[in-house]
Amino acid sequence: MFKRVAVVVVSCGALLAGCGTEPQIDSQEEIISNLLEAGFQAEDIMVVEDAVYVGRDAHVTLEASREMLQPGEGSAEHYRTTNLVGTAVTKICVNPTATFNSYTRLSQGLDLALANYNALALRISFARGPTTGCTANITAATMAGSGGSAGYPSGGRPYGQINIGTGLNAYSVDLNEHVITHELGHTIGFRHSDFFNVAHSCGVSEGSAGVGAIHIPGTPTTSPAGTSLMNTCFRSSETGEFTSSDITALNYLY
Structure with a gap:
């Protein structure tokens, strides 16, 4: 992101x-x-x-x-990858590094991001580590700049690390919450909502995909700026909260 x-x-x-x-x-x-x-x-x-x-x-x-080469369902392009988190994973623990914890707003943003997911009572829950009862772990680390990066699930498990730019510490806690929630979304299988036309949020084209981007029923097939937390780029005014279509997608999958 x-x-x-x-x-x-x-x-x-x-x-x-x-x-x-x-x-x-x-x-x-x-x-x-x-x-x-x-x-x-x-x-x-x-x-x-x-x-x-x-x-x-x-x-x-x-x-x-x-x-991603394994047969998937459907081929309309929106929202999720073919790779998802399996049912054996129920509690995902996100473990921040010491450096991550040293940035106050990154640390606060992580707590709010985890709360975003847990408020939906999904079949997977998130916890800030270190703690017990984890069936999967994700490391929260830092990177340069004011964005983030993550990856997609594999083997039924979430991607194991998110990287959050330390430059975000100069922005609002809400913006930190937004970026961290977004990157966690990738770890459990969400693509960018506007990948088919990134001009909606970035002014550049990201390109489309086939079986690697599967439409989630009940979600829109357009995503103008501000209509999904999973849009590619973000504005300084982001609230860090899921939109109604984000919630529909999460409830459908998890």
């Missing part, structure tokens, strides 16, 4: 180009090949510091890319 005024990560090479050792390049090439086969367009894929991302902030592992 990127702030409207700036891209917070920069690729170490051209689009679809790696910058590590040969085994890393081989892995990147397979991930990219799998994403293209799953229906993601080339302009939706980038390599940043040896990692492959789609939608500007969603890290895709090799395992997750392989799962």
